[in-house]
Amino acid sequence: MRSDVIPHLAVDTIVHTRVPPVVREHLEASERERLRAEIKSLLIANNAVLVAHYYTDPELQTLADESGGYVSDSLDMARFGHEHPASTLVVAGVRFMGETAKILNPEKRVLMPDLKADCSLDLGCPADAFNAFCDAHPDRTVVVYANTSAAVKARADWMVTSGIALDVVRHLHAQGEKIIWAPDRYLGDYIRTETGADMLLWNGACIVHEEFKGVELKILREQHPEARVLVHPESPPSVIEQADYVGSTTGLINEVKSHPAREFIVATDKGIFHKMQLAAPGKHLIPAPTAGRSATCKSCAECPWMAMNGLRSLREVLASGANEILVPEDIAVRARRPIKRLLDFAAAQKRVVMSNNDA
Numbered sequence: 001m002r003s004d005v006i007p008h009l010a011v012d013t014i015v016h017t018r019v020p021p022v023v024r025e026h027l028e029a030s031e032r033e034r035l036r037a038e039i040k041s042l043l044i045a046n047n048a049v050l051v052a053h054y055y056t057d058p059e060l061q062t063l064a065d066e067s068g069g070y071v072s073d074s075l076d077m078a079r080f081g082h083e084h085p086a087s088t089l090v091v092a093g094v095r096f097m098g099e100t101a102k103i104l105n106p107e108k109r110v111l112m113p114d115l116k117a118d119c120s121l122d123l124g125c126p127a128d129a130f131n132a133f134c135d136a137h138p139d140r141t142v143v144v145y146a147n148t149s150a151a152v153k154a155r156a157d158w159m160v161t162s163g164i165a166l167d168v169v170r171h172l173h174a175q176g177e178k179i180i181w182a183p184d185r186y187l188g189d190y191i192r193t194e195t196g197a198d199m200l201l202w203n204g205a206c207i208v209h210e211e212f213k214g215v216e217l218k219i220l221r222e223q224h225p226e227a228r229v230l231v232h233p234e235s236p237p238s239v240i241e242q243a244d245y246v247g248s249t250t251g252l253i254n255e256v257k258s259h260p261a262r263e264f265i266v267a268t269d270k271g272i273f274h275k276m277q278l279a280a281p282g283k284h285l286i287p288a289p290t291a292g293r294s295a296t297c298k299s300c301a302e303c304p305w306m307a308m309n310g311l312r313s314l315r316e317v318l319a320s321g322a323n324e325i326l327v328p329e330d331i332a333v334r335a336r337r338p339i340k341r342l343l344d345f346a347a348a349q350k351r352v353v354m355s356n357n358d359a
């Protein structure tokens, strides 16, 4: 990591004290079936559609697929919600995903199973501190990752996703622009290395991807010499440098599906294994290591906030209308601009950016 990552240890410390344990919902088969049936009825009664992230519990992903909803990455979830005729979007994911859905679909009601479902990247980039940082560097173009609050997006010139970040930064670099990048320092460092752009990095991290370990990955690769190593770019450089493929969640799934290899070591949240296995049955998927023999992992490749989404809370919000996502109009108007800029850029490149995002 280069020395021009901003020192922001205070934020890092605050984030790590707010990481909850991973608590998954455990249901008896009879209750699970009852909830699944009730949720399907409530979705119809509310003219609602369920959109779920790849990292949520397979139970929710299956329900989204079965009920005519959708499973994908954050911006693609918002695109699907925008194009779907339902008047209510139920977003199973983390809060910035609900906000992005609301920003792009202001006329729709957006509900989430649990409003405490945060993200360490969002938590680690509070709007006040970020605004002050931008104010101190007025000569730089502000590029933020999708995993940010609406208020932070409102300050940005561009929003990017992991699938198109390299193209956007290359474009800006070619225009001679200097960049502020936020919030993921690892993704920022990867993009800076690949593009050579002048980037000042905010010091945020995903607490899930940050735990993948380069030394242990090397040992695992020696045990599985035929395995292809797939890495999400929110991982540390020692992990990224061992990758055969670096890409977004959608990119990683496509790689497993299309590459002839039979065995893959995967460095991202374990929730993605559900869709990977469906896309490529018969292929062997191995989780990348998060800790060595003498260490402990905190998230252990499972996002604690994604795990907050469960069938009980999903049924509850559909029945009560609770947990609606609201974004103040003045912030939504400003946050929509960097998102639209990304979409226009992708359209000009004739690319389908919506299916290349992460989070």
Ligand code: SF4
Pocket (backbone or CB within 6 Å): 055, 094, 118, 119, 120, 121, 147, 206, 207, 208, 209, 269, 303, 304, 305, 306, 359
């Ligand atoms: S996996 Fe990481 S980036 Fe994704 S929601 Fe969880 S903390 Fe945020």
